[in-house]
Amino acid sequence: MRTAFLLEYLSDPELRGIIRAATNRSESFNSFTKRVAYGGGGVIAKNDRVAQRKAIKYNHLVANCLILHNAITTTNILHDLAAEGRLFDPALIAAISPYFTDHMGWFGSYQVDPERASPSLTYTMPMLRDDRGAME
Numbered sequence: 001m002r003t004a005f006l007l008e009y010l011s012d013p014e015l016r017g018i019i020r021a022a023t024n025r026s027e028s029f030n031s032f033t034k035r036v037a038y039g040g041g042g043v044i045a046k047n048d049r050v051a052q053r054k055a056i057k058y059n060h061l062v063a064n065c066l067i068l069h070n071a072i073t074t075t076n077i078l079h080d081l082a083a084e085g086r087l088f089d090p091a092l093i094a095a096i097s098p099y100f101t102d103h104m105g106w107f108g109s110y111q112v113d114p115e116r117a118s119p120s121l122t123y124t125m126p127m128l129r130d131d132r133g134a135m136e
Contacts, residue, residue, distance in 0.1 A: 032099040033063045038106060070098040072121065079122060 009015055037059045044055045074096060078088065 028097060028099050029063075032067075032101070033059055035101050036063045036066060066101070066104070067098045070100060072119070074098065075122065079124075 009019070037055075044052050046052065046055075078093070082088070
C-alpha cells in the first residue's frame with residue numbers, strides 16, 4: 001500500500017499540491033499555537049498525561065479565540081474598505097490567514113470588563129471581482 005501511494009504521489013502533481021497545502025496549513029497552525037504558548041517556550045514540563053492534555057487543550061482554546069478575533073477584525077476591515085468602494089479579488093481574500101500575532105500585546109496590562117457586550121458579527125461578503133473583473 002505504501003509503495004502504491006508513493007508511486008501515485010510521485011506521478012500526480014495535483015495530489016502533491018493538495019498534500020503540500022494541507023501540510024502548510026497544519027504547520028501554520030502549529031507555529032501559531034507555539035507562539036500563543038510563549039511561556040516556557042511551549043514546553044510542557046510535567047510528566048502527567050492529564051496535565052499535558054489540559055495544557056494542549058487550553059493552548060488550543062486560546063489559539064482558537066485569537067483566530068476568531070483575527071477573523072472578525074479582518075472581516076470588519078474588509079467591510080469598511082468595501083463600503084468605501086474597494087473591490088477585492090476572491091483569490092486574495094481566500095489567501096488571508098488568521099494566524100497573525102504582531103498586534104498582540106504579550107506582556108502588556110490587560111483590563112477585563114465583564115459588563116462589556118461582544119461586538120455584533122456580520123456575515124455578508126464584501127464586493128468581489130470575478131476572473132473577468134466584473135462585480136458579483
